[in-house]
Amino acid sequence: MDITHKKRKLAKPQPSAAQSSQKRRKTAPQIKSKRAVALDKLQWKTVDVPEMFDDAEGFYGLEEVEGVDIVREGDTVKFVTAAPPASTDASGDEFGGFDDAPEATAAAAVDGQDMTPSEQPEEQNQTPKPKQEKEKSKTQLKKEQKKKEVKDKKETEKAKAKVAEKDDPELESDVFAKLGDIEDEAEDTDLSAWVPLDLSPTIMSAIGRLKFASPTLIQKRTIPKILEGLDVIGKASTGSGKTLAFGIPIVEQWLARLEQQKKEEARKGPIALILAPTRELAHQITNHIKELCAGLTTGPYICSVTGGLSVLKQQRQLEKADIVIGTPGRLWEVMSGNSKLLNGFKQIQFLVVDEADRLLTEGHFKEAEEILKALDRTVTNEDDDSDSDEEAETGPKRQTLVFSATFNKDLQQKLAGKGKYNLMDEKEEMEYLLKKLNFRGEPKFIDVNPVSQMAEKLKEGLVECGAMEKDLYLYALLMLQPTRRALVFTNSISIHSEMAQKARLRSLERFKAPKTGTHEPILVATDVAARGLDISGIELVIHYHVPRAADAYVHRSGRTARASSSGLSIMLCAPEEVVPTRRLVAKVHAAAQVKSGKSTKSSKDMGFFVRTIDIDRKLVSRLRERVVLAKKIADATLAKERGSKDENWMKAAAEELGVDYDSEELEAAGKWGGRGSGRKKKEKEAKEMTKAELGALKAELKMMLSQRINTGVSEKYITGSGVDINELLKGVEGQFLGRVDGLDIDV
Numbered sequence: 001m002d003i004t005h006k007k008r009k010l011a012k013p014q015p016s017a018a019q020s021s022q023k024r025r026k027t028a029p030q031i032k033s034k035r036a037v038a039l040d041k042l043q044w045k046t047v048d049v050p051e052m053f054d055d056a057e058g059f060y061g062l063e064e065v066e067g068v069d070i071v072r073e074g075d076t077v078k079f080v081t082a083a084p085p086a087s088t089d090a091s092g093d094e095f096g097g098f099d100d101a102p103e104a105t106a107a108a109a110v111d112g113q114d115m116t117p118s119e120q121p122e123e124q125n126q127t128p129k130p131k132q133e134k135e136k137s138k139t140q141l142k143k144e145q146k147k148k149e150v151k152d153k154k155e156t157e158k159a160k161a162k163v164a165e166k167d168d169p170e171l172e173s174d175v176f177a178k179l180g181d182i183e184d185e186a187e188d189t190d191l192s193a194w195v196p197l198d199l200s201p202t203i204m205s206a207i208g209r210l211k212f213a214s215p216t217l218i219q220k221r222t223i224p225k226i227l228e229g230l231d232v233i234g235k236a237s238t239g240s241g242k243t244l245a246f247g248i249p250i251v252e253q254w255l256a257r258l259e260q261q262k263k264e265e266a267r268k269g270p271i272a273l274i275l276a277p278t279r280e281l282a283h284q285i286t287n288h289i290k291e292l293c294a295g296l297t298t299g300p301y302i303c304s305v306t307g308g309l310s311v312l313k314q315q316r317q318l319e320k321a322d323i324v325i326g327t328p329g330r331l332w333e334v335m336s337g338n339s340k341l342l343n344g345f346k347q348i349q350f351l352v353v354d355e356a357d358r359l360l361t362e363g364h365f366k367e368a369e370e371i372l373k374a375l376d377r378t379v380t381n382e383d384d385d386s387d388s389d390e391e392a393e394t395g396p397k398r399q400t401l402v403f404s405a406t407f408n409k410d411l412q413q414k415l416a417g418k419g420k421y422n423l424m425d426e427k428e429e430m431e432y433l434l435k436k437l438n439f440r441g442e443p444k445f446i447d448v449n450p451v452s453q454m455a456e457k458l459k460e461g462l463v464e465c466g467a468m469e470k471d472l473y474l475y476a477l478l479m480l481q482p483t484r485r486a487l488v489f490t491n492s493i494s495i496h497s498e499m500a501q502k503a504r505l506r507s508l509e510r511f512k513a514p515k516t517g518t519h520e521p522i523l524v525a526t527d528v529a530a531r532g533l534d535i536s537g538i539e540l541v542i543h544y545h546v547p548r549a550a551d552a553y554v555h556r557s558g559r560t561a562r563a564s565s566s567g568l569s570i571m572l573c574a575p576e577e578v579v580p581t582r583r584l585v586a587k588v589h590a591a592a593q594v595k596s597g598k599s600t601k602s603s604k605d606m607g608f609f610v611r612t613i614d615i616d617r618k619l620v621s622r623l624r625e626r627v628v629l630a631k632k633i634a635d636a637t638l639a640k641e642r643g644s645k646d647e648n649w650m651k652a653a654a655e656e657l658g659v660d661y662d663s664e665e666l667e668a669a670g671k672w673g674g675r676g677s678g679r680k681k682k683e684k685e686a687k688e689m690t691k692a693e694l695g696a697l698k699a700e701l702k703m704m705l706s707q708r709i710n711t712g713v714s715e716k717y718i719t720g721s722g723v724d725i726n727e728l729l730k731g732v733e734g735q736f737l738g739r740v741d742g743l744d745i746d747v
């Protein structure tokens with residue numbers, strides 16, 4: 001705390017309007033002789049406090065007054081001002097209460113300005129308040145105390161950093177300026193809502209830097225439990241901040257361990273291992289935790305282990321890693337057979353399984369199982385023998401944290417160690433794997449939204465169209481929503497042409513980047529991206545193929561309407577898909593309604609949850625020509641790519657076998673015939689399209705795109721370069737998109 005410019009500060013409640021006006025009238029006169037003055041008649045000046053206290057519950061602000069002394073007389077206290085420092089007895093005595101009398105008689109006086117801060121009586125820094133006020137502000141005092149601790153710690157850290165700067169001339173001097181900036185930024189955010197979580201000042205300032213004013217519900221509920229050392233299973237809707245729910249306690253514990261390590265002068269292995277089902281998600285978690293740590297003077301080494309880098313390189317990174325995030329497959333590849341790494345992992349303090357239901361049920365369990373087995377296997381290093389014996393008897397020391405937005409009910413029960421479950425084919429693997437998770441006791445199950453897994457501000461719609469018309473309707477929807485960043489889900493990768501991993505990540509990065517042209521970017525993805533990907537600003541999710549299962553629907557739709565924003569989720573349904581899809585969505589919602597006790601007729605009415613969006617069919621038919629042409633071009637391009645791949649493969653196979661390769665001969669011999677030969681024929685035609693023909697088609701499409709499409713409504717047009725929906729809808733009052741009122745689809 002910087003006390004040099006701190007005069008005698010007395011905090012008091014903000015005065016009433018009447019008191020303020022009284023105060024204003026009294027600002028000018030200089031007080032010449034000693035006299036006792038009522039508390040609210042003193043010349044209070046408002047003290048600037050950080051914004052974080054603006055909305056703090058029970059905190060009314062701070063005011064300061066100069067040249068006033070507090071004089072205690074028996075059970076009463078008087079405020080004495082403007083008299084020579086003489087017969088005061090203010091020093092040293094403990095503050096013993098105060099009287100409620102509006103005016104006190106003269107007693108003694110002190111000229112506070114002549115005193116150094118250290119000479120100032122202790123009680124003057126206390127907060128005299130009316131009795132009921134005192135009761136009311138217990139929490140406020142706690143908050144102030146916490147704030148003071150945060151500030152003091154920061155000052156100490158700053159001071160230490162400055163000493164370090166002097167000691168190490170090689171350090172860039174602006175590092176400390178930056179540190180200051182970061183702290184200033186952190187101070188801008190009101191963090192009082194985080195105080196009950198009892199986090200260290202260091203992590204509080206890291207959170208402040210992220211400008212997260214309050215913890216999300218899942219964070220509020222799980223962080224204290226994790227810090228208590230419990231195993232936790234956390235369930236919260238998509239986009240509700242689950243990553244930091246485990247990220248904050250892990251970093252907090254790492255910071256505590258850092259102090260210990262400094263004392264012991266020995267580095268420990270990784271503190272946490274986080275398993276994620278996909279590479280994208282692993283990278284995202286890594287970045288999210290890195291962002292949290294960005295403002296720390298010393299932060300943990302965070303390392304993601306996914307495909308892309310060489311195994312050796314990742315092994316080297318792992319040797320110094322503090323927090324490891326990886327997909328089970330790659331992680332196992334990197335750690336298995338490396339006993340040093342394995343032994344390090346056996347000492348982890350946290351094992352996190354993110355998007356648990358997918359990670360534990362969808363084809364990842366083999367590697368996950370290997371990892372879990374390896375973590376619990378007796379330590380091979382001789383030095384660690386005693387430890388391992390103890391571990392074998394008492395179970396692992398690590399905490400296990402399991403998070404997801406959806407939990408298969410059976411999995412949920414099984415994780416909680418209750419009841420029977422029925423996972424059909426995967427039953428045995430699951431049972432084994434869950435046993436392998438090796439909770440230390442019964443884990444704490446925290447479900448912050450038992451009612452709905454869907455984000456609150458999500459609107460759901462359905463567009464019915466022919467099975468072969470999905471491209472057309474997708475195009476129409478995108479054309480009509482150019483200002484919404486859209487994510488399109490498909491069930492197969494053919495629509496994005498089997499992109500390589502690197503290209504996939506690049507597309508994702510481009511999609512995340514701010515808009516450059518008139519259109520918001522569009523990303524086409526499979527369900528791999530449905531889980532956990534946190535891309536801000538996605539306003540529209542389109543299900544090109546209807547989701548196959550309820551949890552896929554929840555997770556896909558959960559890419560929009562994240563962290564208190566709103567969003568739209570629209571499914572393109574062929575006529576035969578409408579009923580099953582409605583049933584699937586109703587299942588998600590009805591279950592929630594039953595749980596909340598709100599099960600009314602609406603839960604039976606499948607139409608209630610998903611509105612039908614009637615897109616103007618005439619308008620759509622005007623777009624058909626371009627879609628047909630675009631598809632022809634895309635098919636030709638893909639067929640060419642695939643064709644050359646197939647041909648290369650055939651050539652290589654023929655070479656292996658030592659036979660001559662002749663594609664025409666092979667085709668003539670019927671190798672291409674049989675089932676699917678019609679498609680093959682089409683593919684062959686597309687493949688044989690010459691470059692010039694393809695070029696001509698592209699030119700034709702370009703020309704079409706440059707033309708405006710008459711919407712059939714007044715004189716407005718859709719142009720090739722985008723459409724201004726607001727412009728189109730001016731004066732049209734909704735007919736343009738048909739029945740879309742339930743979705744507020746107008747932009």
Ligand SMILES: Nc1ncnc2c1ncn2[C@@H]1O[C@H](COP(=O)(O)OP(=O)(O)OP(=O)(O)O)[C@@H](O)[C@H]1O
Nearest residue numbers: 212214215216238239240241242243405532534563
């Ligand atoms: N306390 C907070 N205040 C404001 N925003 C937050 C807070 N905690 C996290 N966020 C932000 O909320 C977004 C969603 O967080 P996160 O990705 O952890 O959600 P999730 O619950 O894991 O979602 P999913 O189930 O889809 O994986 C992120 O952009 C994150 O930065």
